[in-house]
Amino acid sequence: MGKMATREAYGRTLQEIGSDEKIVVFDADLAGSTNTGRFKKDFPERFFDMGIAEANMVACAAGMATCGKIAFVSSFAMFATERACEQIRNSVCYPNLSVKVCASHAGITVGEDGASHQCLEDLSIMRSLPNMKVICPADAASARMAVKAAYENDGPFYVRLARLATDSVYGEFGEDVDFTLGKAHMVKDGTDVTIIACGYMVEQAVEALNILESEGISARLLDMHTIKPIDKEAVIKASKDTGCIVTCEEHSIIGGLGSAVAEVLVENAPCPMLRVGVKDVFGRSGTPAELMAYYHLTGADIAEKAKQAIALKK
């Protein structure tokens, strides 16, 4: 199976659903990078380049949505969620409009462009907005399902997309893989520890599972693609069944998946929990692989954390 970036899956999925006249797509001079350019090619009359003006782009899409449109807006995650953050809050989420913020180049695997372009706070910020739903797909096949879920369900969505072409976890792009909005996907069952991951970290966690298995440790792996609304049931069950949890995200350890899981645990089923993520620092330039190692986000790092979590069990 070939590698494909989730941003490419996004562009291809827009092409697939694009004949719906209700769909309009906005970009801010990054159509090639975000892959909205694919939609532009097929449906130029419903594609709007708004120039390098993200705030106006988001609010303008909101105005379109008040007129019955399903508006997809794209830029890099950095600029979509942080430059235009308040527009997303006040003009999209407050009036509860069907604006789908699908932002690429999230996380550390942006690579050489460095910290100014490596968005590590988007899940945290988007998750805290009322009415907003947040998805971080693991591979191209599930990204397609995520984009379709955003399209089919009313209201604001944030879909976190990556630059890096990655392996498939679910299957080939285009397959209708098992993906339910708001329901964690169990990649593998296990009994000693549960690893809860999202995005590219699911692939890393699969590697961690292999390492752990070779050491006789049985780990459950959940792809928590929907960060909000989070699948509480799956988190509580993981706590009860395996007694400890490790969360993994290509994002700050503050406010993202780890925090969302911790919130469910402390109120419902406390158990030892450790987080793998970027430890409240900015990124830097490097190749994606170098950066994953530098920030301790690899399969080996996850396996290590899993063993620490198991040791915390009484």
Add this chain to the structure above:
Amino acid sequence: MTSEDKKSLELFSARMRRWVIEGVYNAKSGHPGGSLSCTDIICYLYNRVLNVNPENPSDPDRDRFVLSKGHCAPALYSALGLKGFFDVNEIKNLRKIGSFLQGHPCKAITPGIDMSTGSLGQGISTAVGMALAGKVDKKSYRVFSVLGDGEMQEGEVWEALMSAAHYKLDNICAFLDYNGLQIDGKVDDVMSLGDIEAKTKAFGWETVVIDGHNFDEIEGAVEKFKANQGSGKPFFVIAKTHKGKGVSFMTDDPSWHGCAPKEEQYNIAVEELDAKIKELEG
């Protein structure tokens, strides 16, 4: 416009102003100054221009109105209430817990509100989006918006102006409530706008300058906007106004931007406005 027409618009405006004062007084907070400066513009739009129907406030073919300077919600609520979008007496509950009349316009819960606003700069962008949707759908509705002059300092406003010109949105008409004041004082002292007429023209908008309290001139501007449709250029109206217009002690005084009258002051304002209403009814 006949003198009868003018008189009936003046009466509607006076009633709107009376409700602005009533709402803000009862709420013990809110923004009377800027509400009173845009009252005549909003009055004219809701009485003579906007194709909207209180029985069907979300008709997809209706004209849109976005109050980009959302803090002046009392003026908009007064027009909507007097036009029957809801019981005008609800304005007595403005800003109170349980009321659908929020401190700033809320699309989700208030009939007749086309967009939630309050964060300055965003409303005009959303209005541009509505105009763009009208073009995409080949609909004939038009989009109107009112901005504040302090609001013009927001970078997003200029992004919005640029995008409307780029997409040739001749179905949008923006009014600038050019009252010269913002919270910290005179716009010229806080952050001067320079030659705003030249700037909006340079951003590709057909621009006219009027007296924003003169119904003949407001009508003239709207007629020019209508005539301009088909030109591919958005339309900008710089409406020279007075903050606090209609209440003697509030006029041109920046301290009435965001504060409610005390009982004594309320009584004076009511006396003035009731006298005006009586005169116009007579």
